[in-house]
Amino acid sequence: MTAKKNAKIAADLITEKALAALANCNSLRSMHDTSKKLITEHQLGLAFDPKRNNSFEMPTGLLICNMAESIRTALDADAVQGFASAYLAGDYVEPMGVVAEGGKLRVVAGFARYAGLMMAIASGADIKRVWVTQVEGGRAKELVRQLVSNQQVQASPLELAAAYRELIEVHGFSVGDLATAIHRKEAHIRKMLSLDSVAPEVKEMVAKGQASVTAVLTADKHCKATGQDTVVHMRDQLTKAQRNGSAKITSKSVGAPAALYGRKDLDVAAPVLVQLADQLEKAIPFMAAAPGSVKVELTLDGSAMNLQDLTQALANLRAAFLTAQVGSALIADVG
Template identity: 25%
Template sequence: MEKGGRKVLGKGLRALIPQGTESSPKEGGVILCPVEKLRPNEDQPRQAFDEAKLRELAESIRANGVMQPILVRRLDGGGYQIIAGERRWRAARMAGLAAVPAMVKEASGTRMLELALIENLQREDLNPLEEAEAYRQLVEEHGLTQEELSARVGKQRSTVANTLRLLKLPEEVRRMLLTGELSMGHARALLSLGSAAEQLALARRIVSGKLSVRSTEDTVRSRPGAAAAKKSSKTRRYGPAEQRLVEELQRRLATKVEISSRRRGGKIVIHYFGLEELDRVVNVILGN
């Protein structure tokens, strides 16, 4: 219908949303919230946003609007903090929307992180490392046990424990996992290696050689002395001076190093994966 030359809204989003307003929202109610009054959650699990996919979502929102309300909680100083839906909020701003549908939820810090994590897991939006960091926050900062966490996210405790182990990988390897250069399958294979230096060396080889998960697993199983290394790693103990030397060599060479001391000498063993890795190690030693 027309009234005074302007089209009257029919069964659009405003007609479908209950009559909560931005100034008087009710728990669980949906409001139209100005985008500038929404604040992202610094602790939310999702840390990486693909710009190309954001632009695609922005185009969809420009054409169809935001189909699913963003989950938010009220802030004491005014405005709202996003619990789940930051990607939709970013895309809506990119699309030029002035307001977005939002569902108001009262939630503590712990519950807020849980909701954000669960929503992202259900949508399969999280990178494995983002998932691991969210688990860590819930366990270390909010006091959940791994059993409680597994029950709340609907995953087996072993799955939660294995995901948390990703945080033990070297920083460079974690960065590869976060950017998608390495998959969860690659990471699982790397975790079976005995040292951070080995993990880093093989991770670099995976990326440069575009190794599949199967090839990576085969490399781990077939590396020289794999069985013996697994057994000896439990029994070898270094003195303080040797330990510092091993760690320094591994840091500089980015590969596994072992020292075997005897009464009148000893030997240093430097591990490598393939000829390309050998060339790299030799160049480091020669200072090239």
């Protein structure tokens, strides 16, 4: 009978009685309880039906934690210390995600928070109770919760790849399902999963921060297309980077070609090049009529230009031209 009555009431109904009752509420709990009562009395529509999450303040003595269940291979020491400081100061810390099992609370999300809590207690903090939220749905939900946790310290690419792979291969997620669940783009997920295709030695470079995921995947694709060994190539690149004083492979650290000339080079050299072009244009008819050597006269006024800048500008332009020729030859060889 109640369900039928509620169905006839507009979802956005709010009567004068409801407005007056809610105006006297000064806490979320009172608003929750009052709204529930008003809906039962048909003074509020179901659009105002409040929901409570599954957060609870529970005894710390009931917490258990198995770090092997974390997607992380190692906790960030600074993050753990930060959580410990927050617990010691009595500051707000986002609740850990737990599963109730056999009278214990198994931590499934918030491993750095748990480690920080234990550190704070070991430092003398008297923390008898802590806020936790219940995670339901098994291992798949636990992994997703770890991946989207607001205070989760950013996991490494390899850790993300392993978690994504488990959700897809073990728990039946598609790439699209996973992207929706963790609020990331499909391209990001596919990129992390592609790490599985590179050699372990190259993955280790990513783990050590010696190369980015993009750099590794780009190099691997290029090496496979040209028949090169990716491991050898990446080791050579790392050696170049280290020789240039960098611990990471980047276009700059390995001496990748940069722009050899800029606007200033063109501005400095342009007057001379235009003068040369004018002289050549005048000489073309003579060369056409009587092929042979033609003398071109070029007059430079040292007082009107900085000859040192001109020398450098011309050198830069020449180097750019030669580099372009070498690049064209390489492309022709590959083709």
